Amino acid sequence: MGSRLDERDAVDALVAAVRSLGLDVRLQRRSGDDSSHDFLIELQGGKAVTVEVKTTSLVTADSASGQLRRWFDSINADVTPLVVADRITADGRDKLNQAGWSWLDLRGHLRLIGPGLFVDADVPALSKPPLARQGVNGRVGVELATLLLLNPKAQIGVREAAAELGRAASSVSEAFAALRAGGLVTANRAPVTPELFWELAEQWKPLSVDLASVPKPGGGRENSVLSLGFDDVESTVGWALTDTVAAVHYGAPVSVRADHPPDFYVPDQSVLRRATRLLGTATEPSARAASIRVAPTPLACARRVDATAWANEPWPLANPLFVALDLARDPGRGREILDMWTPRKPWRRVW
Incomplete structure (x- = not known):
């Protein structure tokens, strides 16, 4: 999953959020598939709602369409799909709501809908304290994000990027760290798309x-x-x-x-x-x-x-x-x- 939200953390976060609202939840792996989790959220009367989780670092209105397209084919028809993200913007929440998806924003809000279940409530903030810098920051951050998106399949190192941009290697290293903290590059420094593009677009002011x-x-x-x-x-x-x-x-x-x-x-x-x-x-x-x-x-x-x-x-x-x-x-x-x-x-x- 690269620099996106760690799946284990997402699992723990969702369980804690649901239980903070007085609901019981059990985790089960889908038969024959170690990569997918189902959650059984138990309701009164012995009923349960099955939830399947997808994880990412960021959801915006612009990234949501592509993310939902990628996730759609792997979602079973009889489960409630739910996104766990470090951050979901207000317009990103609207897009998920319109698509009928549930979501957990780790900054402290859970929306959960399913047969006989509707939750839209604040929950304890569960994300780790953010680093001082994350995302596309400053001019070097903009230049580095641009360089990575121009070469999305290349693995560009710090020194190579510094030489290409005419910047100090230390500044480029800090920019890479901020992108990783924002979930915008993978562990091998490849751009996470389309998220990095839309983050860059917010900073693109010629x-x-x-x-x-x-x-x-x-x-x-x-x-x-x-x-x-x-x-x-x-x-x-x-x-x-x-x-x-x-x-x-x-x-x-x-x-x-x-x-x-x-x-x-x-x-x-x-x-x-x-x-x-x-x-x-x-x-x-x-x-x-x-x-x-x-x-x-x-x-x-x-x-x-x-x-x-x-x-x-x-x-x-x-x-x-x-x-x-x-x-x-x-x-x-x-x-x-x-x-x-x-x-x-x-x-x-x-x-």
Whole structure:
């Protein structure tokens, strides 16, 4: 189970929570299966409700859909499914409720529903005291989470990540420890998806400016000043087309007008300032010709994709990860698109 909530701790926590409400509970293993537990919660009159437990560290509204899909096939039809998690956000609780699942948030709340049984009550907090830092913390945490999601199948060590990010190994080691504490990487430092993606999405806040005009490929000296980077796209740093227009090229289920203003990542704030001076700023959002953004990590402009061979698009594209992070910032339309979008190979879906 990696860095997710330990199953033994989850078992003990659920038993303690149920008994704190005056109900009796017995644990039994399913015949022939040492990996699954059933709980018999005994009610008055000799009746019992059978509960099957799934464990994770975190449930949010965004992670719940994928988690429920993964768990669904292994749940027997005649049992009450229940999630035990270190933390379940308010909107994550709503998603579980809508799906008819019971849950235990180890911070101190149990919801348990079944034939003849309804519990929705505070229980003693059962989680261990959190570490001082956990989850995606600070700029190094954002950069490390991004690097891991760009390489979800690779086993990246501390020194390798530090060299890639240009950070001190000690800072990267602390960031790894915080991710492990939050249940967002496994013991071998692989990203836990989609949980890490959605944690990163909460921290993804690019600096953005709306432009009055947009540079053109092949524009000469002005393009050089703006560091557009049309040469050797996949091995150099430069502007990267992102968000809705890029999502269309990657095959995401989104429709867009032909004159939809493009959105770009630019390498750094100095490029953003030069572009603002040379191209002007839009007086109002409806008048923008394009937007430019500085990402929370330089990787957005260093891991670009040359799409000229398979898309009618001269601009380098941002990696699908960054496009997905931009779409995730829209709590309505964007997140619906992500739920239906799996990018083509060689890219992997991590959301």
